[in-house]
Amino acid sequence: MVALYPLMFKPIYKPKLWGGGRFATLLNREVPASTHLGESWEIADRPGDVSVVADGDLAGMPLSELRQAYPRELFGEMAGECRDRFPLLLKFIDAEAKLSLQVHPDNRFALRHENDLGKTEAWFVMEASPGAKITRGFRAGATPDKIMRAIQQKRLEQLVDTFDVAKGETIFIPAGTLHGIGGGLMLAEIQQNSNVTYRVYDYDRSDHHGHKRELQIDKALQVMSFKDIGAPKLKPVKVEPLHFRLVLCDHFSLYQYVYREPIHEYSIDRFRILCNIEGHGTIISPEGMFEDIEYHPGTTILIPASVTDFSLVPATHCVTLDIIPGKMLLKKGRKPAPLA
Numbered sequence: 001m002v003a004l005y006p007l008m009f010k011p012i013y014k015p016k017l018w019g020g021g022r023f024a025t026l027l028n029r030e031v032p033a034s035t036h037l038g039e040s041w042e043i044a045d046r047p048g049d050v051s052v053v054a055d056g057d058l059a060g061m062p063l064s065e066l067r068q069a070y071p072r073e074l075f076g077e078m079a080g081e082c083r084d085r086f087p088l089l090l091k092f093i094d095a096e097a098k099l100s101l102q103v104h105p106d107n108r109f110a111l112r113h114e115n116d117l118g119k120t121e122a123w124f125v126m127e128a129s130p131g132a133k134i135t136r137g138f139r140a141g142a143t144p145d146k147i148m149r150a151i152q153q154k155r156l157e158q159l160v161d162t163f164d165v166a167k168g169e170t171i172f173i174p175a176g177t178l179h180g181i182g183g184g185l186m187l188a189e190i191q192q193n194s195n196v197t198y199r200v201y202d203y204d205r206s207d208h209h210g211h212k213r214e215l216q217i218d219k220a221l222q223v224m225s226f227k228d229i230g231a232p233k234l235k236p237v238k239v240e241p242l243h244f245r246l247v248l249c250d251h252f253s254l255y256q257y258v259y260r261e262p263i264h265e266y267s268i269d270r271f272r273i274l275c276n277i278e279g280h281g282t283i284i285s286p287e288g289m290f291e292d293i294e295y296h297p298g299t300t301i302l303i304p305a306s307v308t309d310f311s312l313v314p315a316t317h318c319v320t321l322d323i324i325p326g327k328m329l330l331k332k333g334r335k336p337a338p339l340a
Contacts, residue, residue: 002057004073004304005290006274006283009051009063014039017207020096022186026127027092027298039093042300043273045086046195056291076269076305078325087325088252089193090273090300092126092186099181100202100213101135101156104194105223106175113219114196118175121191122247122254124321125169126277129184134171135162136179136232144221151217156201163232168319170234170246170254176225188275190323192251198223239330248327255322255330263312267305272324274301279318284311295320 013023013031016038023031023040031037043063044051050062058066063086067074071083078087093099104110104119111117123134138147142159150156160178165171165185173179178200181187198220202213236244236256242263247254256277257263264286274283276295283293283301286309293301303310312320324330 003289004058004070004306005056006293006307006310007056007058007066007302007304008054008293008300009043009302010054012041012044012049012051013037014041017205017213018095018097018099018183020094022094022127023092023298026186028296029298036096037094039091041089041091042275043086043088043090043302045193046089070304073306074271074304076267076271078270082325086193088273088323089191090275090323091189091191092298093123093181093189095181095183095185095187097183098203100199101160101178101180102197102199103178103220103224104173104175105196105198105219109223110194110196116196117192117194119192119194119196120175120249120251121173121189122252123171123173123181124188124190124246124254124256124277125165125167125171125185126188127186128165128167132165132184133162133182134165134180134185134232135160135182136171136173137161137177137229138226142226144224144226147224148217148221151201154201154204161232165233170236171232172234172247172249174225174229174249176223177229178224188277188321190247190252190254190321240332243322243330245330248329250327251325253324253326253328253330255324257312257318257320257322259312259314259320260317262314264309265311266309267307268324268328268330269305270325270328271305272303272322274303274312275321275323276300277319277321279314279316281312281314281316281318284313285309286311
């Protein structure tokens, strides 16, 4: 049996009405010939969209087969719950134009109506043009009746909460939160493994065939939350001098490294996904258990639970996202504390 090593996957590109061309320019990638690539699915395990290992002894193996063949090595203590379904989906979003205003259901609604999971997600802003904005939630006083009338009158934008965003900021989108991504943004999106989206408003635009995209207003109104869910932009919480916590929720824990000097990490008995945003360097095994791996902006690497330790050795100033499945509070001294 092959010993698992840090895994990279071939990206899955998705053309979108609102997409741009920054996967080639900002991430220096060779991409399919399309002027409107909107998404790059970096690690995915969805029907019809399964990531494939890009290199090493397991090159060509789909993630769906990998999780079944190596459940303990890949997932550690989460092997039982993850063997039959990879828990997360990581994608990059290149929004040249606005996305629709939309909402995702929670697990309970999605399992009942869509035979899928709900979607809670977080965005990390990789690049932002001046004046770039996102939408998250409603202004005070919004009600389902007011929302319905605004949709019918094509003035929903008057009731939503929209604000400027900048590179390096993090936005948390719990299931049930109306949201939208403005033009001029590139984001890393960390989410549950789900593809259930209910569009509420699409700016009355048409695709290149002259067709308007379908809206799912009735279901959206059933799952939409009007609760105050707190400030949209999350402030980093320092765990260690070079390690910061960004999001802690039931479905995933999002941290980031901001560093110019080497970082040494140990297994937390779960997989983790490293997503490099800025700078370049090398992942090495101090014990020589795997070959060195170079990383650049946009490099995404899955660290299996069985990789006992690794070091990030930067060549420049680096910003790297550290994504862990489930709710896990990393404390000083790198001692993980799983939370119920």
